[in-house]
Amino acid sequence: MKFFEDVEVGETTRFGRYEVTREEIIEYARQFDPQPFHLDEEAARASMFGGLIASGWHTGAMFIRMVCDSMVPTAATSGSMGFDDLKWLKPVRPGDVLFVESVVREKIESRSRPDRGTVKIESRVSNQRGEVVMSLVSLVIYMRRA
Amino acid sequence: MKYWEDFKIGEATDLGSCAITEEETLAFARKYDPQPFHTDPEAARQSIFGGLIASGWYTCALMMRLSVEAARREDAAATGSPGLDSCRWLKPVRPGDVLAGRTEVLETWPSKTRPIGFVRRRVEMVNQRGEVAVAIMGITMYERRPGAAA
Numbered sequence: 001m002k003f004f005e006d007v008e009v010g011e012t013t014r015f016g017r018y019e020v021t022r023e024e025i026i027e028y029a030r031q032f033d034p035q036p037f038h039l040d041e042e043a044a045r046a047s048m049f050g051g052l053i054a055s056g057w058h059t060g061a062m063f064i065r066m067v068c069d070s071m072v073p074t075a076a077t078s079g080s081m082g083f084d085d086l087k088w089l090k091p092v093r094p095g096d097v098l099f100v101e102s103v104v105r106e107k108i109e110s111r112s113r114p115d116r117g118t119v120k121i122e123s124r125v126s127n128q129r130g131e132v133v134m135s136l137v138s139l140v141i142y143m144r145r146a
Numbered sequence: 147m148k149y150w151e152d153f154k155i156g157e158a159t160d161l162g163s164c165a166i167t168e169e170e171t172l173a174f175a176r177k178y179d180p181q182p183f184h185t186d187p188e189a190a191r192q193s194i195f196g197g198l199i200a201s202g203w204y205t206c207a208l209m210m211r212l213s214v215e216a217a218r219r220e221d222a223a224a225t226g227s228p229g230l231d232s233c234r235w236l237k238p239v240r241p242g243d244v245l246a247g248r249t250e251v252l253e254t255w256p257s258k259t260r261p262i263g264f265v266r267r268r269v270e271m272v273n274q275r276g277e278v279a280v281a282i283m284g285i286t287m288y289e290r291r292p293g294a295a296a
Contacts, residue, residue: 057207061174061203065179079181082233083230085230086229
C-alpha cells in the first residue's frame, strides 16, 4: 500500500485503457449533458464539432474510472478535495481509446490533520493518436503511515 | 436567443435544484467511481466519511444538468467550455440531500479569432442546510449576436 510518505514529487505513471462508444456518449449525455452535439449524430454533424463528441464531464468520469481501476487499489487515498486548471483540449469521439499519464507535482502536509496529506497530481488524458484531450491537476488526499 | 453580448458581470442566476437518491448515487459510482465510500454503504460507514457519499464527479454531472436546463430556459447560445479554473468538493453530498445550483458572471471577453465570446463564472451547489458543497470557477463559450462581432 502506498502512503503519503511513499509518494515522490516528479513520479510519473502511465495507466488505463478506455474504449469510448457511441452508446455510452449518448447515455451519459441523456442523463447529464443533453446538448445536441453530445446526443444526436445529425445535429452534431451540423455543429462546430462536425460529429458526435463526448460531454467534457463524461471524459472526466472516464478519467476517474481509469484512476479507480489502476491507482486506487494500491494507494492509501481517501478521496479528493477537487482539482485545478481543467482543460478540455480536443473532442473525444466514438471509437477513441483513452489512457492517462500522471505526474506528482507537489506534496502538502496537513496542519490540522496529522494523519493525512494532500498530493497535487497533474494528469493528461490522451487518445490513441497521442493527442491530449483533457488535462487537470487533482488534489488527492493520501493517508500517512500509522 | 441570449448571446454573449447579453451576459453582464455580476449577473446571478438560480439553476434550480435536484434531489440526491441512493439509487442514482450508487449507479453512477459503480460505473465511473467505484471507491468503497461511494459504492458500498457498509464500507462507507467505516470510512472517514461515516456513510455513503456521492462521487464528486457525480455532483459535477448534476451541476452540468442543471446548467443545461437553465441555459435552455433562457435560450442561451451556448457552445461548450474550454475548461475550469478550479473545482472544490467542500462538503460530503449524501443521499437525501437536495442541491440547488446558482451561478454568477465574473468576467466576459470576446474571442479574437472566432465569432464567439467567453464568460467566466462561479457556480455553486448548495445543500438544504445552506452549505456550499461544490464550488466551481469555470469558463463557458457563447455565440456572438449576429452582426455584432467586429
